[in-house]
Structure formats: structure tokens, C-alpha cells
Amino acid sequence: KAGVTQTPRYLIKTRGQQVTLSCSPISGHRSVSWYQQTPGQGLQFLFEYFSETQRNKGNFPGRFSGRQFSNSRSEMNVSTLELGDSALYLCASSYASISGQETQYFGPGTRLLVL
Amino acid sequence: QQQVKQSPQSLIVQKGGISIINCAYENTAFDYFPWYQQFPGKGPALLIAIRPDVSEKKEGRFTISFNKSAKQFSLHIMDSQPGDSATYFCAAPGTRDRGSTLGRLYFGRGTQLTVWP
Numbered sequence: 427k428a429g430v431t432q433t434p435r436y437l438i439k440t441r442g443q444q445v446t447l448s449c450s451p452i453s454g455h456r457s458v459s460w461y462q463q464t465p466g467q468g469l470q471f472l473f474e475y476f477s478e479t480q481r482n483k484g485n486f487p488g489r490f491s492g493r494q495f496s497n498s499r500s501e502m503n504v505s506t507l508e509l510g511d512s513a514l515y516l517c518a519s520s521y522a523s524i525s526g527q528e529t530q531y532f533g534p535g536t537r538l539l540v541l
Numbered sequence: 542q543q544q545v546k547q548s549p550q551s552l553i554v555q556k557g558g559i560s561i562i563n564c565a566y567e568n569t570a571f572d573y574f575p576w577y578q579q580f581p582g583k584g585p586a587l588l589i590a591i592r593p594d595v596s597e598k599k600e601g602r603f604t605i606s607f608n609k610s611a612k613q614f615s616l617h618i619m620d621s622q623p624g625d626s627a628t629y630f631c632a633a634p635g636t637r638d639r640g641s642t643l644g645r646l647y648f649g650r651g652t653q654l655t656v657w658p
Binding site: 430459461468469471474482484516518529530531532533534535 | 575577582583584585586587590630635645646647648649650651
């Protein structure tokens with residue numbers, strides 16, 4: 427079974443631009459979560475989508491947004507990029523069973539550098 | 542407020558030794574405790590996980606010990622190998638409605654493990 431895939435793997439942008447990152451979950455997984463990883467703050471939760479609906483949201487400004495499509499693929503968008511947005515953006519998928527206790531499987535991430 | 546506190550920040554162990562990483566949490570509603578391993582340039586990969594109804598879980602050289610009363614859990618890596626050199630994260634899921642998705646994971650700050658040959 428193929429793992430979580432993220433595109434692009436690397437991205438360089440300048441301040442003020444916007445960026446869209448893509449995530450394809452493991453086949454059959456319905457939940458997609460996004461995390462930001464930086465050396466200073468570690469792994470921080472951005473948001474989670476399930477059945478095209480945002481279920482949970484972390485403490486990030488409105489410049490960070492996302493969506494999920496009917497095939498469970500997800501995108502996240504960051505508008506008006508700031509230098510501090512430079513980070514590794516990780517997508518994780520899970521099956522989301524009725525028990526609510528599911529493993530999250532991470533993709534390789536998209537490394538974003540904002541100049 | 543950090544939901545999961547992890548220590549040490551870095552750890553150097555000789556090949557064949559035991560690596561021990563500790564995590565502490567506050568929220569007694571946490572009901573699932575995974576450990577992730579991350580190599581440079583890769584995303585975190587699930588290593589082993591435990592639920593609070595057991596005190597220990599072992600998978601190969603990796604063991605999680607769980608102390609519910611102390612709200613602590615730890616990862617033990619027996620016979621540490623140079624290939625184990627990576628960053629390890631403990632985590633716990635946020636509270637959620639029963640039957641909903643896993644939701645967010647709160648991660649510890651990570652432990653960079655170096656195993657000398």
C-alpha cells in the first residue's frame with residue numbers, strides 16, 4: 427500500500443507570496459491532518475479534515491487554510507507568506523474508525539523556505 | 542502550555558547500550574500514547590504505541606513503559622544500534638468526542654539520539 431505523498435517536496439517563495447501544498451493520504455484513509463515542524467517550536471498541529479470538513483484547528487493565524495476533496499486528498503494554503511513560515515509542513519492520514527483511536531501516518535513533508 | 546513534556550533533549554549512547562527517553566503529560570483524558578521516529582529529511586514514522594490499560598508494551602528492541610498514576614511514559618531501546626540514531630517524539634491525542642476522528646496529536650519537543658559505534 428502506498429504511503430502518504432506530499433507535493434512538492436521543496437519550495438522557495440518570497441515574503442508576501444502565497445503557496446499551496448498538496449497531500450494524498452493512504453488509500454482508504456479518510457482523515458488528513460497538517461502539522462508545521464520548526465526547530466524552535468517543534469511539531470505543531472495546524473488542522474484536521476475528515477469528509478471534506480475541518481474537524482479540528484490549531485492555533486495558527488487565518489493566513490493558514492486548508493481543504494479536503496471528495497477523494498480525501500487535501501491541500502493547505504498559506505497566504506501573505508512571512509519569513510517565520512519557513513518550516514517543514516507535514517501531512518498525516520488516518521483511517522478514522524468509530525473508536526476514534528487511530529494511528530496517524532506521516533508523509534515526507536514539504537520543506538518551505540521563505541526569503 | 543506544553544501538553545506533553547519530553548526529556549532529555551539529546552542523548553548519546555554507546556552501541557549495545559540502553560536508550561531511555563521520558564515523557565510526562567497532564568491531561569488524564571489522554572488515552573493513546575504513540576512514539577514516533579524521525580530521520581533527517583523524512584517525516585515521523587510510528588515506532589510503537591501504548592494505551593493506558595497496560596503498563597508495558599514490547600516490540601522487538603523497543604519497549605514502552607507506562608505509569609498512569611505518575612502520568613509518565615517512557616521509551617526504552619535495548620541493544621541500541623547506530624541505525625537507531627534519529628529524533629524520537631512522544632505524543633498524545635487531544636480530547637475529542639467519542640467516535641470522532643483522532644484529531645490533533647500533541648508532540649513532545651523531541652529527543653535527538655546518537656548511538657556511537
